[in-house]
Amino acid sequence: MATAGRSPLLALGHFLKPYRGRVIAAACALIFTAGATLALGRGIQVLIDRGFGAGTTADLQAAIALLLSIAAAMALGTFIRFYLVSWLGERVSADLRKAVFDNLVRLHPGYFETNRSGEIMSRLTTDTSLLQTIIGSSLSMALRSCLTLTGALVMMFITNLKLSLIIAISVPAVLMPILLFGRRVRALSNKSQDSIASVGSYAGEIIQHIKVVQSYTQEDFESRAFDAEVERAFAIARRRIRQRALLICAAIAMMFGGLAAMLWTGGQDVISGRMSAGELGAFVFYAIMVGSGFATISEVWGELQRAAGAAERLLELLAQRSDILEKDIANASQPVANARMAFEAVRFAYPARPDQAALDDFSLDIPAGRSLALVGPSGAGKSTVFELLQRFYDPQAGRITLDGCDIRDFSLHDLRSHIALVPQQPALFTGDVRYNIAYGCENASDEAVFAAARAAHAHDFIQQLPGGYASHLGEQGVRLSGGQRQRIAIARAILNDPDILLLDEATSALDTESEFHVQQALQELMRGRTTVIIAHRLSTILHADRIAVMDQGRIVATGTHESLLRDNHLYARLASLQFREADQAAG
Numbered sequence: 001m002a003t004a005g006r007s008p009l010l011a012l013g014h015f016l017k018p019y020r021g022r023v024i025a026a027a028c029a030l031i032f033t034a035g036a037t038l039a040l041g042r043g044i045q046v047l048i049d050r051g052f053g054a055g056t057t058a059d060l061q062a063a064i065a066l067l068l069s070i071a072a073a074m075a076l077g078t079f080i081r082f083y084l085v086s087w088l089g090e091r092v093s094a095d096l097r098k099a100v101f102d103n104l105v106r107l108h109p110g111y112f113e114t115n116r117s118g119e120i121m122s123r124l125t126t127d128t129s130l131l132q133t134i135i136g137s138s139l140s141m142a143l144r145s146c147l148t149l150t151g152a153l154v155m156m157f158i159t160n161l162k163l164s165l166i167i168a169i170s171v172p173a174v175l176m177p178i179l180l181f182g183r184r185v186r187a188l189s190n191k192s193q194d195s196i197a198s199v200g201s202y203a204g205e206i207i208q209h210i211k212v213v214q215s216y217t218q219e220d221f222e223s224r225a226f227d228a229e230v231e232r233a234f235a236i237a238r239r240r241i242r243q244r245a246l247l248i249c250a251a252i253a254m255m256f257g258g259l260a261a262m263l264w265t266g267g268q269d270v271i272s273g274r275m276s277a278g279e280l281g282a283f284v285f286y287a288i289m290v291g292s293g294f295a296t297i298s299e300v301w302g303e304l305q306r307a308a309g310a311a312e313r314l315l316e317l318l319a320q321r322s323d324i325l326e327k328d329i330a331n332a333s334q335p336v337a338n339a340r341m342a343f344e345a346v347r348f349a350y351p352a353r354p355d356q357a358a359l360d361d362f363s364l365d366i367p368a369g370r371s372l373a374l375v376g377p378s379g380a381g382k383s384t385v386f387e388l389l390q391r392f393y394d395p396q397a398g399r400i401t402l403d404g405c406d407i408r409d410f411s412l413h414d415l416r417s418h419i420a421l422v423p424q425q426p427a428l429f430t431g432d433v434r435y436n437i438a439y440g441c442e443n444a445s446d447e448a449v450f451a452a453a454r455a456a457h458a459h460d461f462i463q464q465l466p467g468g469y470a471s472h473l474g475e476q477g478v479r480l481s482g483g484q485r486q487r488i489a490i491a492r493a494i495l496n497d498p499d500i501l502l503l504d505e506a507t508s509a510l511d512t513e514s515e516f517h518v519q520q521a522l523q524e525l526m527r528g529r530t531t532v533i534i535a536h537r538l539s540t541i542l543h544a545d546r547i548a549v550m551d552q553g554r555i556v557a558t559g560t561h562e563s564l565l566r567d568n569h570l571y572a573r574l575a576s577l578q579f580r581e582a583d584q585a586a587g
Contacts, residue, residue, distance in 0.1 A: 012096065030077075030144055033077030037148050044281050097125075104317065110393060120317070130310045133303075142300040145292075149297070152286040160279060163266050266283060323394070340366065346359050346398035346400065347362070360553045362398070364555055372546050376550035377570075381550055389500075419502060420440075428477030430472070432471055433465065433469045433470070458484070499529060542561055
């Protein structure tokens with residue numbers, strides 16, 4: 001059990017390897033401090049037998065000076081040990097947090113569809129903070145207690161064999177509750193961390209959609225639901241605390257029961273003259289060290305069980321591998337000649353719905369430097385085309401090519417560096433305007449950022465913000481209107497100057513005047529670039545060089561607006577609905 005309990009913590013040992021020097025220095029300081037602590041028992045014996053027993057001022061002064069010297073050594077060793085171990089705890093926690101995050105940002109998007117973001121964030125923050133506390137404090141206490149306990153046991157046997165045997169008999173009785181309750185504490189610790197993650201995930205979701213909650217007057221309902229989540233987490237924590245309390249109580253009671261029996265026997269030996277008072281004092285000191293050592297270990301053992309649970313959860317994240325694999329030999333250095341893309345008999349189903357094909361026998365040629373609009377009813381697979389073009393998923397059959405090469409032969413970085421996406425719901429980050437426009441092109445000059453904003457017709461409203469380009473947008477750009485957010489996203493795409501442009505109805509959130517200006521900017525941006533547009537509005541369809549009509553994951557027709565109106569019933573119906581909406585809006 002013990003080995004299994006420690007294994008997750010031992011698996012984190014490679015995070016300590018870069019800091020071997022500090023680990024060795026901390027171990028030396030730990031050994032030095034433990035030795036000084038053990039020497040204190042001999043100092044007490046000298047104080048009692050020579051300082052008090054001899055009755056001279058010089059002997060008392062020498063005994064006290066010895067104790068002060070030992071105390072000074074203990075203080076110095078404790079300072080070095082505490083600093084080095086705390087530094088290691090903070091450093092390992094930071095390195096682990098970075099390693100987990102570095103792995104997370106490279107996982108395929110499908111992973112985050114089946115794992116809640118709140119739980120992942122809890123592991124990244126709460127669990128790493130717990131490990132920092134364990135490594136920087138509790139683990140040091142456990143190691144120190146193990147050293148002093150072992151040394152105290154040796155000194156006890158040297159001081160008095162008979163009394164030592166009394167203490168030794170109580171040791172197995174103390175170990176039993178540690179082993180018994182330790183397993184329960186670890187299991188409950190895992191459940192406790194999971195419940196805390198669930199609470200954080202629930203709260204994060206509600207806060208993110210607070211306007212929806214309030215518009216449907218669900219504040220009371222969500223409060224009750226959150227109370228239930230919190231109470232569930234508290235119930236699990238209460239069980240964990242009870243097990244830890246029983247562990248500590250049983251260990252202390254049994255150890256000090258043996259100490260009381262030892263004091264009775266030792267006191268009889270002092271009275272009869274078979275043992276000096278100094279020897280008994282030193283023995284009592286060592287016995288207390290053994291008792292407190294066991295008490296500390298029993299208390300820290302519960303913390304180590306929690307740390308083992310946290311380490312397991314973090315190692316799970318660290319061990320996750322993306323389903324999107326990159327080949328060792330990639331076309332990373334090959335420039336894209338003309339950005340022609342093609343789907344060849346592609347079949348794809350999302351992992352959550354493996355029996356329901358989003359695209360089935362899907363073939364589509366996307367000519368270089370031309371614009372292609374994807375039109376079709378909801379669920380036809382238009383967004384899936386964008387997902388596969390960016391290789392967020394790989395098709396189960398068929399292939400997708402860029403300039404005739406399978407996109408799986410490109411590195412993900414190089415493939416995606418040729419593509420810019422302007423989504424229907426733009427994603428903005430907590431930061432200022434300049435940061436959001438330059439995202440993906442962080443070395444861009446101010447002049448380039450301003451030019452991109454002007455091309456997206458965003459410069460004027462940005463200048464009117466309180467801080468201009470230094471204005472912070474808040475979480476998800478909450479301080480901007482929908483149209484302003486979309487123009488920031490368009491400016492970002494313009495600045496990245498891609499070979500391939502993906503527009504998910506990029507003007508859907510704009511008013512008529514803004515749409516006109518942005519359409520002009522998009523026409524300039526699209527010139528000479530391969531552009532794929534998910535089209536819902538007539539204005540976008542009319543500007544496309546070619547239109548592909550999709551239905552149930554297949555291409556049912558391709559052509560121009562006029563030819564499709566004449567030859568394809570589905571397109572004619574969709575266009576008729578859009579004309580009707582346009583007429584109603586005009587009316």
